[in-house]
Amino acid sequence: MAQALYRRYRPDTFAHLVGQDHVTDTLRAALDGGRASHAYLFSGPRGCGKTTSARIMARCLxxxxxxxxxxxxxxxxxxxLASGGSGSLDVIEMDAASNRGIDDARDLRERAEFAPVRDRYKVIILDEAHMVTKEGANALLKLIEEPPAHVKFIFATTEPEKMLPTIRSRTHHYQFRLVPPQVLRPYLETICQQEGVQVEPGVLDLVIRAGGGSVRDSLSVLDQLLAGAENGSLPYARCAALLGYTDANLLDEVIDALGAGDGAAVFTGIERVTSSGVDPKRFAEDLLQRLRDLVICALAADQASAILPHIADDQLARMKQQAEQWGSRLLSRRADIVEEALANMVGATPPRLMLELLMGRLLVAGVAESTPTVQPTPPVAAAPQSRPTPVPAPVVSQPTETSTPPAATPQPRATQAAPEPTPREPQPATHATNANFTAQWDRIVDEAKKLSAIAGAIIRDAKATVSGTTVYVSLAGPLASRLPANREKIEQAITTVMGPGWTLSEGAPPADPKVPAPEAAPHPIEKSQPAPPHSSEPAPPPPEPAPVLEDPAPYDEAPPMPEPEEDLPSEDDRDIEAPPPPGVPQVLSILGGTIVEERIKEA
Structure with missing residues (x-):
């Protein structure tokens, strides 16, 4: 029977340990310098070399x-102590998951008291050390704190936080890490060459992904695939089907259909995925992994090949085309949608239904991204309004006694041209009226709150008035003193909502001065002289005075309050009777009763 790969290729020296240089370099330096500690703690994920390093350490000591x-x-x-060796009497390796009680700790403490049989040190390796009970750990505490000179402790655990802090503080703690793909891939290629098996491109990527960075798990997966190799070859399709991953060609078809917005092709691909036996959740994970690679291709451009060395050149070129078709923004948005759907693929809902709904959301997201966004039209500034200035009526010259008035030709009043009013200087343009500004006030307060909570609180209850391009606010209370420090943020909030050009001021706006009414036109001085006898036509009537135009009241001017009416007595008012004199009469008037006897208190 063949031996498992992870046992056959177990390292015997620190130089052969893969991906843990930060630990091995330190331990080798301590051994060469004669500074080896009495207790070590190796922690990290499973299959990354903790127990192997403990055995190598015992071998070195x-x-x-x-x-x-x-x-x-x-x-x-x-x-x-080498791989496949019988083991040494002076190296005690215990599994704390099955020897975790206080009795086991006492037995270990008694065995540690004896000197080594042959070797220099008695090395105690305690695997899964976090499984030791609190009583057992306390029983070992004194031994770990002050061990005999010939005893070395090495603890290995995946959960160091569960160990007693008093034990952790007495050890040298080394943290092992998962092995990155760029380090693990050459190691797996070397093993495949030693086994005499030729693997197709992409197979080792599936192995590394299935192993999750654990060397032991990756070797177990590779051992499973090598067991089914035929004629010294390992095809990609068989490995993908065996491990349950989505075929790269099928994934490319779905990606291309999503990029083109072809819903029929997308759902046809989903039908092929489910009919081939791929788990819908696994397909969603593969899709998210591909979207991650496409985001890197879109953002890294020419450097993508250095970041993704495990992807073949032809596959990388195809992925770059897909990234250009989608764009980094759409890729990021769709990756968020897939990640959210993966979190929801639990419970009683059929996974295929969730996957089909996910594809629909991705298609809708692509349509929404391609639809141009209509920008809102900014508010148009109000046109300046000019108010005519009243022009005084023309003065008719008075005829003298010696001159004869010229004959006046009467003309119809309708044909007389009215004097054109002289326009005043235009006022500065305003962005909004008081009504429009009040309607947007809540939005301005929300924008101010985003910039500063204090700025939002200042203008939340303030009374605002618009005059031109200036906003006047009236404040009361302790927040009034904090307006100067937050003026810029409030003006920024107003500009964000209403547009540029606004300023902020405290207090009430200045009153709009009234336009003085023009003086009445002087009428001709009437003389007692009679009209000329030779004039049979009536004289033209004097012109009517021009109407006086008054400025409208300013926005914030309140209507005059009615004066209170004087409270005068009326005939139906009830007469007010004078109160009785103080003393007994007043008591009788209020309480009632009859005087029975009067007594005078003697002094």
Whole structure:
């Protein structure tokens, strides 16, 4: 029977450990410098080399040429502790998941008191150390704090936070990490070459993805695939079907259909996905992974090949075309939709139904992205209104005694041209009237709150009045003193809603001065002289005075309050009787009663 790959290729030295250079370099330096600690704590995800490193550490400590970072591999201790070796009596390896009680801790403490049988140190490796009970950990605490000179402790755990802080504080803690794909891929390629199997492009990517960065898990997946290899070859289609991943060609078809907005092709592809036995949730995960790669292609451009070295050149070129077709904005939006749908693919809802609804949302998102957005038309400034200035009526010259008035030709009044009013200087254009500004006040308050909570609180209850392009606010209370410090933010909020050109001022707007009424035109001085006898035609009537136009009241001017009426007595009012004198009469008037006897208190 063949031995598993993760056991067959287990490292025997720190130099062969994959992807943990930050730990191995430090441990090798400590061994070579003679600074090895009495207790170590190795933590990290499963399958990343914690227990393997503990065995290598024991091998380095007990090597006949050691302690050294490079064990010789020929002494009895190195041979016994190598991969496939029988093990050493001086290296105690325990699984804390099954030996976790206080009795096991006491037994381990008694065994630690004895000197090593042959080697230099008695090394105790405690795997899954977080499973030890609180009582068992307390029983080991004193031994870990002050161990004998010949005892070395190495704890390995995936959850170091569950261990007693008093034990963690007495160890050198090294954190192991998951191995990145660019480090794990060459290692897997080397193993495939040693096994004599040729794998198609993309197979190792599926293995690395299934392993999730764990070397042991990746080797287990690869071992499963190599078991089904035929004629020394491992095809991609078989590996994808065996691991449950979506075929790359099918995924490309769905991506192209989504980019073209072809709903029929999208749902046909979904039918092929489900009929091939792919889990809908797994397909959504593959789609999200592909969208992530497309986002990198869209944003990294020519550097995408360096960021995605595991993707073949032809596949990368096709992905770049898809990224250009979609655009980074649409890719990011659709990735958010897929991620949200993945979180909802739980419960009693059929996964296929959720997947089809997801495809519909992606299609709708693409249609919404391609539809041009109509920008709202900014408000048009009100046209300046000019008010005519009244012109005084013309003055008719008075005829003298010596001159004869000329004969006047009467003309119809309708044909007389009225004097044209002289326009006043135009007022500055305003962006909105008081009514429009009041309707937008809530939006202005919301914009101010986004900039500053204090600015929103200042203008929330303020009384605002518009005059030209200036907003006058009237404030009362403690917030009035904070207006100067928040003036710019309030003006920014007003500009965001109403447009540029607005300023803010405190107080009431200045009163609009009234236009003075023109003086009445002087009438001709009437003389007692009679009209000339030779004039039979009536004289033209004097012109009527021009009407006086008054300025309208300013926006914030309130109508005059009626004066209170004087409260005068009327005939039907009831007469007010004078109150009785104080003393007994007043008591009788209020309480009633009859005087029975009067007594005078003697002094």
């Amino acid at each position: 007990n090597c006949a040429e050691g302690p050294t970072s490079t064990p010789c591999g020929t002494c009895e201790s190195c041979i016994e």
